[in-house]
Amino acid sequence: MTLQATVDDIKSMKVRGAGRIAEAAAAALVEWMDEFKGSDVEAFREHMKRGEKALLGTRPTAVSLRNALTITMRPTGDDIQLSDMRAGVRKAGTEFMKNARVALERIAEFGAHRIPEGATIMTHCNSQAALRPIIKAHKDGKDIKVFATESRPWRQGHVTVKQLAAEGVPVTLIVDSAVRFFMDEMDIVMVGADTIASDGSVINKIGTSQVAMCAREAHVPVIVCAETFKFSPRTARGEVVEIEERDVAEVVDPKEFPGVTIANPVFDTTPPQFITAIITEKGLISPYAAYEIIRQMQGDIL
Ligand code: RI2
Numbered sequence: 001m002t003l004q005a006t007v008d009d010i011k012s013m014k015v016r017g018a019g020r021i022a023e024a025a026a027a028a029l030v031e032w033m034d035e036f037k038g039s040d041v042e043a044f045r046e047h048m049k050r051g052e053k054a055l056l057g058t059r060p061t062a063v064s065l066r067n068a069l070t071i072t073m074r075p076t077g078d079d080i081q082l083s084d085m086r087a088g089v090r091k092a093g094t095e096f097m098k099n100a101r102v103a104l105e106r107i108a109e110f111g112a113h114r115i116p117e118g119a120t121i122m123t124h125c126n127s128q129a130a131l132r133p134i135i136k137a138h139k140d141g142k143d144i145k146v147f148a149t150e151s152r153p154w155r156q157g158h159v160t161v162k163q164l165a166a167e168g169v170p171v172t173l174i175v176d177s178a179v180r181f182f183m184d185e186m187d188i189v190m191v192g193a194d195t196i197a198s199d200g201s202v203i204n205k206i207g208t209s210q211v212a213m214c215a216r217e218a219h220v221p222v223i224v225c226a227e228t229f230k231f232s233p234r235t236a237r238g239e240v241v242e243i244e245e246r247d248v249a250e251v252v253d254p255k256e257f258p259g260v261t262i263a264n265p266v267f268d269t270t271p272p273q274f275i276t277a278i279i280t281e282k283g284l285i286s287p288y289a290a291y292e293i294i295r296q297m298q299g300d301i302l
Pocket of ligand 1: 127193
């Protein structure tokens with residue numbers, strides 16, 4: 001697969017989900033490296049930077065993408081021979097992808113422990129990190145059921161309900177505006193994350209903050225499931241996470257609404273006070289411990 005094909009697939013959301021775009025970007029960068037046939041180190045670095053820039057430009061919000069690229073690119077900054085640089089990039093990219101898969105397995109295990117027997121769970125959008133614990137809890141024999149939001153405009157909720165139904169998990173599809181109507185029946189909310197800021201704020205699919213506010217009102221715990229590569233070191237330096245605005249044609253055909261402004265922000269920010277806990281592959285943490293995760297990452301991700 002060419003770099004351009006991966007860029008197109010991420011932009012068009014053929015490849016989507018913060019974890020999957022990170023893995024796809026790491027794989028694409030390693031393949032892009034193999035296209036460089038020269039022997040000059042500086043030319044190699046320039047080639048790699050071009051690839052990194054193209055992938056970074058695909059989707060602005062999920063820090064998983066940037067973190068995957070930073071980790072994979074790191075050997076290109078070392079004072080070593082080109083052959084070692086190449087081997088280092090390949091190793092870093094491959095290890096990132098392997099670690100991402102292991103992280104999901106650990107999150108599934110930790111998250112499943114957190115789901116009580118007989119629980120009714122609400123989820124929003126389509127997050128593998130949030131769904132794996134639910135599927136694991138079901139496979140462990142817990143009698144659970146799920147309410148999944150449609151998640152307009154892309155309707156990733158359709159993917160969620162099909163995935164859960166295929167695993168035999170009892171699941172109900174609801175429209176986004178039905179969240180408060182059903183919240184009283186919930187025992188737990190489980191969602192994923194695209195980015196977690198150093199103050200514990202969670203940036204996830206648009207509507208997540210409304211789900212979390214309704215949960216708070218109904219005294220339902222909100223659990224965010226996310227690999228540590230979704231934590232953003234840059235936010236610790238004061239950077240604000242950019243919220244992606246996508247084509248308004250994803251919402252409606254603008255030609256049918258002359259004179260109307262249409263907006264399509266695709267993520268929102270849930271402040272830490274609305275989040276009960278974050279489950280990572282390192283364990284369950286308070287959102288207020290996000291800075292500590294980032295501090296530990298600084299050796300990996302600058
Ligand atoms: P996993 C998705 O973004 C959703 O917001 C989801 O909650 C998040 O990524 C994490 O997904 P989009 O690509 O990595 O659908 O847990 O815009 O699968």
